[in-house]
Amino acid sequence: MTNDSAALPARSPLLPDRHPQRDLFVCDIVDAVPKGDMASMEHPVFTLSTKPDMNPRKYTRGENFIEVSPSRHGLATVHDRDVLIYCISQCMAALNEGRQVHRSLRFKAYDLLVATNRQTSGRGYELLKDALRRLQGTQIETNLKQGGKEYFKVFSLVDSAEIVKETRDGRMLDVEITLSDWVFDAIQNNNVLTLNRQYFFLRKPLERRLYEIARKHCGAQAIWKVGLELLRDKCGSNSTVKEFRRLLGKIIEDDEQHDHMPDYTFTIEEDVVIIRPKKETFQSALPLPLSSLRLDSDTHDQARRLAPGWDMHHLEEEWRSWVIGKGITVKDADKHFLAFCKKRGAYKR
Incomplete structure (x- = not known):
């Protein structure tokens, strides 16, 4: 007698690709490179729980602390962060195209759901509503520095969230979100990092x-x-x-x-x-930061003149990530970086 279950393939730990064939009209919107703000990537802002988490928490390292308190809807979850990633990604894509960005964004709920590999069923829209409630209701107090400022106050990740239009069956059409100063400062100061799109397929928080x-x-x-x-x-x-x-x-x-x-x-x-x-991701890229991507000591001074107001540390990090991620061959790192900064400096911030 054979064990049929042993012959079955192991279940993938990834979520299914819910949108393998995207609408061509939304591809440019949903394909914006995913970006996350560095502060919440480093510190535990979001709960790992998939059930309502009503427990306040405080995380302290040295002189820095971050305290997160729930609303009656519970703490914002790791999966709720998809909304912020989408908003940050859209803002950074706009900046890269030379367009101005604002704390208030209006977008199609469908586009967000597709971009973050979420359900577009009625249930998917209800889950998005819940995420908006938690993002607005979760209160944060911290003295972490972000964008040259030190925060010592209580604020929400999202100042407000509004469903602009809703169809008869309850699905949202347009959503308007006003980001907190904390999140928007990360965008304006480029305190963000590119995320792998596979992130949205990870099942476990x-x-x-x-x-x-x-x-x-x-x-x-x-x-x-x-x-x-x-x-x-x-x-x-x-x-x-x-x-x-x-x-x-x-x-x-x-x-x-x-x-x-x-x-x-x-x-x-x-x-x-x-x-x-x-290895398969970085095998050709790992030596670059130590060799061909090394910059001369005076390059940053030239770069500041080309991109006034930009943080050179984060601009260099973005340049390195872009070169590595795209597999670009760099013959002269200093000239390549300065050309990158010149393009950044031309953008209106």
Whole structure:
């Protein structure tokens, strides 16, 4: 007697591609490069829970702290962050085209749902409403610096969210969102990082959070190490260290079988988590930051004249990510970077 279940393929840990054939008219909108703000990628702003989380939390590192409090709808979740990623991505795409951006954005709900691989059924629109409620209701108090400012106040991730039009069957057509100063400052000061589109296919909130942390701290470095307990805290997990190790171990095991985690591999050695870029993603790019992408000491002075008002550190990071992500061959790093800055400097900010 054979074991039929053993012959069945293992279930993919990824969400299905809900929109394999996109409407040609929305492709330009939904294909904007996904971007996330660096502050919430580094710090545990969003809850990992998929059920209403009514527990306030405080995360402290050195002199910096961030305190997050729920509304009656609960804390904003990792999946709610899709809305902010979409808004940030649209704003950055507009800036890259030389257009001005504002804190208030109006867009089609359908476009957001497709871009973030969410359901476009009636249920999908209801879930989006819930996300808007939590994003507006979640209160944050922090002294983290963002865009040259130090915040020491209570604010929401989204100042307001309005359904502009709604069809008879309850589906949203137009949505208008006013971003908080905190999020909009990240956009204006380019404190954002590009995300892999595969991010929207990750099923588990912890998988998404691990990717965000790896993208922020490891980037294109050959390796980044972090203590297991510190990683747990940065993820915003309420699990014990032992349980967190088990959860992370399961994700590592699934990735070894399905290769579903984008860009990075995770391993555990004793109480240290080691994160490395995946070879197939960065194999040709890893040597670049140390060799052909090295800039002369006076290049930043020239770059500041070409792109006044821009943060050179983040502009250089964006340039490196762009070169690496596109696989561009750079013969003269200084000239290439200055040309990049000249183009940025021509944009109206």
